[in-house]
Amino acid sequence: MGLNEQQNVPSQRKIIVFIVLAFIPIALFRLCFNNPFSSIKDTSLQDSAANVVITSFSSSSQEEESQESFDHIQDEPLCDYTQGNWVRDEIGPLYNGSTCGTIKDGQNCFRHGRPDSGYLYWKWKPNECDIPRFDSNRFLDLMRDKHLAFIGDSMARNQLESLLCLLSTVSSPDLVYRNGEDNKFRRWRFESHNVTVSVYWSPFLVAGLEKSGNLDHNVLHIDRVDERWGNHLERFDTVVVSVGHWFLHPAVYYESGSVLGCHSCETSNCTEVGFYDVFRKAIRTTLRAVAGSGREVILTTFSPSHFEGRPWDSLGACNMTKPYEGKVLEGLDLDMRKIEIEEYTAAAAEVRLEVLDVTAMSVLRPDGHPGPYMYADPFKNGVPERIPNDCLHWCLPGPVDTWNEIMIEMLRRWKV
Ligand SMILES: *[C@@H]1O[C@H](CO)[C@@H](O)[C@H](O)[C@H]1NC(C)=O
Numbered sequence: 001m002g003l004n005e006q007q008n009v010p011s012q013r014k015i016i017v018f019i020v021l022a023f024i025p026i027a028l029f030r031l032c033f034n035n036p037f038s039s040i041k042d043t044s045l046q047d048s049a050a051n052v053v054i055t056s057f058s059s060s061s062q063e064e065e066s067q068e069s070f071d072h073i074q075d076e077p078l079c080d081y082t083q084g085n086w087v088r089d090e091i092g093p094l095y096n097g098s099t100c101g102t103i104k105d106g107q108n109c110f111r112h113g114r115p116d117s118g119y120l121y122w123k124w125k126p127n128e129c130d131i132p133r134f135d136s137n138r139f140l141d142l143m144r145d146k147h148l149a150f151i152g153d154s155m156a157r158n159q160l161e162s163l164l165c166l167l168s169t170v171s172s173p174d175l176v177y178r179n180g181e182d183n184k185f186r187r188w189r190f191e192s193h194n195v196t197v198s199v200y201w202s203p204f205l206v207a208g209l210e211k212s213g214n215l216d217h218n219v220l221h222i223d224r225v226d227e228r229w230g231n232h233l234e235r236f237d238t239v240v241v242s243v244g245h246w247f248l249h250p251a252v253y254y255e256s257g258s259v260l261g262c263h264s265c266e267t268s269n270c271t272e273v274g275f276y277d278v279f280r281k282a283i284r285t286t287l288r289a290v291a292g293s294g295r296e297v298i299l300t301t302f303s304p305s306h307f308e309g310r311p312w313d314s315l316g317a318c319n320m321t322k323p324y325e326g327k328v329l330e331g332l333d334l335d336m337r338k339i340e341i342e343e344y345t346a347a348a349a350e351v352r353l354e355v356l357d358v359t360a361m362s363v364l365r366p367d368g369h370p371g372p373y374m375y376a377d378p379f380k381n382g383v384p385e386r387i388p389n390d391c392l393h394w395c396l397p398g399p400v401d402t403w404n405e406i407m408i409e410m411l412r413r414w415k416v
Pocket residue numbers: 095096097098099
């Protein structure tokens with residue numbers, strides 16, 4: 001299906017914001033909490049925004065050969081993995097909804113009865129290079145004796161849970177810590193490699209309060225990081241940061257202890273300042289704090305949802321079974337990503353920082369969301385008129401596995 005690119009962007013943005021606002025209370029609160037024709041050759045290109053090397057890998061190549069090709073590309077120029085297409089991949093995912101025990105219920109689309117499986121058989125093919133299939137042993141070797149922390153909202157958790165499933169194909173994670181409603185804070189150990197992986201719930205990254213029973217808006221202190229992870233920075237070697245959708249909620253913002261303004265402030269008596277600048281400052285504050293502590297940082301860019309103007313509880317809200325071709329980023333997705341890329345570019349000189357730029361590849365995957373399969377067997381009693389849909393998170397296995405395939409290349413570059 002082609003996309004209508006003539007749409008009025010501002011009004012579409014309002015709709016998206018409205019949809020996300022309508023959906024988040026249910027979705028987030030309840031859920032949360034090679035070219036086949038070529039033989040092996042290294043293909044990599046320079047890209048100023050994306051400092052990553054991805055080597056070519058053909059599906060017919062042997063693992064040893066592809067690893068060999070890794071080893072001589074360390075100093076080669078970089079590939080822009082963000083430009084490409086989803087191409088059919090007959091091999092399919094490394095894991096499935098029955099082999100991985102840590103898939104969040106709402107994202108276990110297979111177990112919840114999603115009937116189509118075509119969405120599992122796509123791989124991201126950058127125009128200029130190829131992404132090797134995820135190699136769990138390689139990942140664990142790269143992270144040996146290290147601690148990788150995911151910090152952010154439910155998209156950070158979605159990426160973490162994909163990684164756990166990918167890794168559990170070779171080594172099973174031991175859950176050594178859990179705390180917080182809905183497992184918001186958890187830590188696993190891979191004793192085989194002395195690797196620690198953890199997740200910290202922090203949907204704004206900066207200090208603040210999430211809206212709850214008697215607070216109808218969020219409160220953010222945009223000049224200091226959330227202590228829940230900030231106090232643990234020295235424990236981490238590498239941090240993956242992923243946020244975005246929570247910034248669309250009504251909120252009051254503080255800077256240096258004074259009210260800066262608010263967003264969607266119906267009840268509070270302060271100036272509407274929107275959320276884009278606040279989002280920017282939260283990212284900046286976070287990158288500075290992590291840079292100051294000398295940790296490695298991977299900033300995962302905004303993950304697009306696919307409500308596309310439809311109510312979150314409408315039948316067929318995101319029932320596509322194939323990727324889009326040639327959809328361009330626009331509206332909220334475009335603006336949120338742009339802010340992240342700008343802040344990454346400004347901070348990158350001072351710190352080991354990479355941007356995991358997933359927005360454009362992910363916007364092409366309307367077929368990758370749970371939709372009504374956020375709940376088990378949604379159509380067991382027939383087809384209702386209204387049905388809750390998750391068109392925000394990603395099914396596991398699903399497109400988010402690709403994010404981790406790209407991430408491993410970043411870790412590999414830091415290792416050398
Ligand atoms: C999941 O993967 C396992 C091991 O590869 C396989 O035996 C099983 O049939 C798969 N299950 C489904 C439902 O695809």
